Amino acid sequence: MTPPPSSAGKTWDAIVVGAGHNGLVNACYLARAGLDVLVVERNDWVGGAATSRSLYPGFLYSNCSYVCSLLRPEIMRDLELPKHGLQVVPYEGGVILKQDGGYLGTFRDHDAHRREIGRHSLRDAEAYDRYSAEVIRQCRFIRPFLLRTPPDPTSLKPRDVQELLYLGRKFYDLTETEMADTVRFWTMSIAEFLDEFFETDVVKAGFCISGIIGTALGPLSPGTAYVLLHHYMGDVDGAIGAWGFARGGMGAISESLASSFRASGGTVRTGASVDKVLVENGRATGVVLDGGEEIRGRLVVSNLDVKRTFLKLLEEPQLPADFVKKVKNFKIRGSSGKVNIALDGLPDFPALPPSAPFLRGDMHFTDSVERMEGAYDDWKAGRWSADPFLDMMIPTTIDPTMAPPGKHFMSCFVQYCPPKVEGHDWTDAERDGFAKTVVDQIAEYSPNFKDLILHMEVRTPREIERETGLTEGNIFQGELTFDQLLFNRPVPGYAQYRAPIGGLYMCGSATHPGGGVMGAPGRNAAAEVLRDLKKPAKDMSDAYPVL
């Protein structure tokens, strides 16, 4: 815990509540623009859900978020994150293990990947390029909007009208087919979308993965095609849709941000839980910590999700009734859990050829769209999936820093996992039952897996919320459905990062463009703060042009 800085009684230019990656990105930009910024964080460490924690001797756990792709290159460069220690290494392959003993791998090499799909279907192998082209076309269309404040379509202010026109023009630049594809991407289910390209179930299941991760929807739910785009919008050094590991775990991202922030003169105070936002004369003027300490600031930026910000840090009467209702109705649905495991060695997967790079990437055990959808049905009924979908990684196959030599850290992202079990709070026994489905699933394909387990951290939405403060443990701070995207995120009329209270801003993933360790909400919110202060944004790049 950081001791309180010896600046009692001082008024900060800005107080950022929560040292998640977006809070830190926001704070960095504000500090670089010359503001005197304080970040207050409840935990004793920074990073929110982008952390590396030592939960077992000798091991670092990326215990929440576990892979990196979406962090905008503009932000990494603006904030000099590599100088502050950030390194992102792409991963090498991936695999889906099939119930019949077979597998479908992914390879970075185009020919190898085509032939791998061709083992299952020649037609699908040759359909792959057309599918990729279609996805990339849509990503190229969306990308420029990530670093722009969404316009209010009901507003006639010049800035909103101008921005709407920009959006309209970009849309009109598309061909008619691309426009139709845009509509299709925003409204179709990922499974139906894939049906138009592929015939093999396991191939479709492979592409469905990005359509469901982090959402409380199944692959057959309309809208999941967009979720896929959301996961493809990132890149690793220009390789669109590629994912990688942050060296030293996801905490390396937060640590580099914190370091960059401090280098710009910012102050981080950990172990300081904010109880209330101070509001005087309708303006936010600081925060009150648990225990009553008051810290004053000319403005407050909240990195917390909207429910936590407005329903916990503020009182209902301080806010417009309609706004409160919208916030209450904002859909933050816990749909995933996490099982983090320290392993005594690398597990065997006898079905996989040892020469393949499959363990140096994402591994899955759900080989059909139906099984994936079935896992979702359990969630809808308020249960964890009996046959869960796992996005499993062993980052230590690439990153030597996270475990002692020869030992491994395994991260299992698990869907679906409800925020409450059939309406009641999770019990520890239920949590263990949830973990068992995960361990059993892996053990089905890896006979020595159970014996290698040294330590296991099991996190249902309850544990995730407890540690990170993410309501219901939702990794995106709110569902990525159209009613909560763009100008609707988080609440129509309040999508431009400003809260209904003067001097209070939002910068978390609950704002546009949404979740994933992207940093865009934090950066965009900083742009709005500085616009209000009429201060030029220093070191803030516009979105790189899409050539």
Place this chain on the structure above:
Amino acid sequence: MPTPSFDAIVVGGGHNGLAAAALLGKAGRRVLLLEAADAVGGAARTVDLAPGFRVPEIAHLANRLHPEVVRRLDLKRHGLAFAATNLATTSLSVDGRPLTLAGAFGERLEGDIAEAERVAWAALRGKLLRFSGVLAPFLSQVPPRLKNGGIADMMTLGKLGLGIRRLGRDDMREFLRMVLMNIADVLDEEITDDRLRAAVAFDAVLGTSLGPRSPNSLMTLFYRLAGQANGVQAATALPRGGMGAVVAALASAATASGVVIRTGAGVASILVEDDRATGVVLASGEEIRAPLVASAMNPATTLLSLVGARHLDTGLVRRLTHVRSKGTVAKLNLALDGPPPFTGLGAEGLTGRLVTAPSLQAIETAFDAAKYGRYSDEPALEITVPSATDPALAPAGQHVVSINAIYAPFRLKPDSEAGREAFEARILAVLERHAPGIGSRIVAKDFLTPADIERRHRIPGGHWHHGELSIDQMFMLRPVLGLAQYATPLAGLYLCGAGSHPGGGVSGAPALNAVSRILADGKGSSLFAAGGKSRR
């Protein structure tokens, strides 16, 4: 005998085919309408179930017959009358506490329900009606091209934008937020009463491959609410004489405008010469020529089977083969030797529309089964007792009951006759629970799964709408990109059935729009120069 020559051939004598033929006839064209079955009417027919018992074979309610079709064809003069308008919907409950949504889309709630719930419902209902009202004008519009469409298309899009703007700021925000939501989330935000939630969710998902929790299921409710019956938005009505009366009125209007109707004349193929449609070939081998062919059949059937992929580009073929059109509704028609004994429902209640769905979650569970090719163990039902309103449909004191049941997967896994029978039994079991003793009163029945509907009516997938009403298959994308303006790549060939915008239901709207497109195309062409002035 010289074959009379026609200006246009309409393929398919369902309500849209009849409407298109009649509208073209009114515009002075000499029209031949060809229907494969022995009678016109398609899925809107009223048929004999047993001696003295007449039932709506598939469609059993009028909730979207387009007023412009009624007006232009003067259907009232041709015998269209309603036995009941503004039908109430009653959400049945096994414990005998039915909730009745009286008037159009629950204008009034009748039954024991909390006052707060009434207030919340009134607000939500108002909002949903306003929002669907924004979309209503587009039911009778030729969808614009997304690009390079010209000024008229820009105007149409502009009108949509303006319609949304006119809602006012708060409503506009709500509209843009809610438009792609699912009905369950919408109801979760406002309504707690299970009966009410179930009844509204049921309306949203009936006839679609969506569950209440599937995103976009609000849009299908908007589609329903954008319709009207007898001048009242979102209302439901029963024509006198059953749904067949709508068909009869359309047929009468068609005949009056000179349309020649030939039944028992299935079209085997559409003649194509020099990249234009020049007529049809019947199953008998008979060739009939006309410079214009309008098909009310399914778009994929029309283009892939009747025209043939050889005349089309591969991209279009690809899109047509991917149109999602798997029906989810089974139909069970019953003849009873007495009134159906629904618990807690008086004789008055029988004249309305009954819905059995214990809760929204129950509908969702019913839907889950269908995703995997299983029928719902606890199907949700929409029940009408047409003879309660129109006693002529059954012998005195006896009744016919018409039931839509969801969810019925198009293809059961495994596909078997036993599965079909088991589903029928599940429907009867649900019915029995709400109307104990009804089973012993059945004297005749007819059960149609989507597969049966496909067989009987040449509707692919047995889908009510000839293609799922999902946003990627709506408006400018219905049936597929490039065909949404009713014209096809072949000159002289048009689509005018439910597979085109705006979709299914007994509306006549696709025909209305198609004919307006046909007439616009005909302007200036020598072919129709004469037709224009001989408007009758």
Place this chain on the structure above:
Amino acid sequence: MRRALPREHFEKPLWHTPFHPRIAALMTHEQWYGWGGYLSPQVIRDEEMEYFAIRNAASLFDVSPMVKYRIAGPDAEAYCDRLTVRDVSKLKPGRVHYTAWCDDEGKVLDDGTLFRFSPTEFRLCCQERHLPWLLDSAIGYDVEIAEVTEDIAALSLQGPTSYAVLRDAGFAGIETLKPFDIRAFETAAGPVTVSRTGFTGDLGYELFVPPDQALALWDLLWTAGQLHRIVAIGFAALDLARLEAGFIMAGSDFVPAEHAIRADRRRSPYEIGLGWLVALDKPRHFNGKRALAAEKAKNAFRHCLVALDIDGNVPAEHALVYHRGKREVGHITAAAWSPTVKRNIALASMTRPYGDTVVNDLWVEIYALRELVYSKSLVRARIVERPFFNPKRRSATPPGVF
């Protein structure tokens, strides 16, 4: 296509063709590249010598990686006619033609050669993979389509002495084989299908055998070729020869429409100099016909492909083309100094009307790397006829012995 066995495709993603042992034995500099998933020689010994073998003697190039589809069935002709832009009813059995195929919007998906072996059997050879498109195009046709790339080993024997090589190798009657003819020959290496086709614009043949006959065929040609200065070549030499011949290549001079990410990169046949292929008047409908007819009627082409003769001798690869030295009007898709015609030649994709009606005052901005420094020059370019090189021996039947 054979389904890959587990492992072999990722442990060695570039597979070996059936001729690999012979090529590997000749290879001195290990200059390989990947062609469609196969290890293919870029240069075997000496690029310049390999080029001159094409123009001066006989060259042997392994074209096995070329993608091949077998199309067979009662509707095969109707199907091919619908698929491609040329009139396939005019393609007689035993003949090949060069063709292209388009999507609905009339944009080129690929170009290639269509072989007709019999009234009901065809083979389509091309650069890109199209199985889904070919299968979807077959809806409504009684036709079978199979990917047969791996079932057929193929060699391209090109150059003035190529006829003599075949004659001496025992291809009896080869002298009567006319350009674009196909015929089967009984040889010491077993039955070999030969077409008088190629990608060099010179006298030449392409030979097809089952993979297990591949090495025997190579050896047969190699032995017979010794007196005729046969040389095994890599792609670099071929690429130069094809430019002299004015041939275009998918992925180089145009982007296949289905894989184009940027819509403005797609081209209609008219925009890449393939307008002469498009048989708008053929009786059957074909993919893209309506769009192409409309484009032609409205003269709505946005681009055109031109052959350029550029001042100086510095190859203009990747250069931009300017009008009056100022306005950017196109870009070079392929360029080289031609050793045979002694001109600085290039193909360029131009934005109309430049290259079409505005043909004068065109300039090319060339960046030439000279001792680590780019030296920039703006030089004049003139539009000239394609091909740059078109020797009489290419089409003479019987071919001469050179």
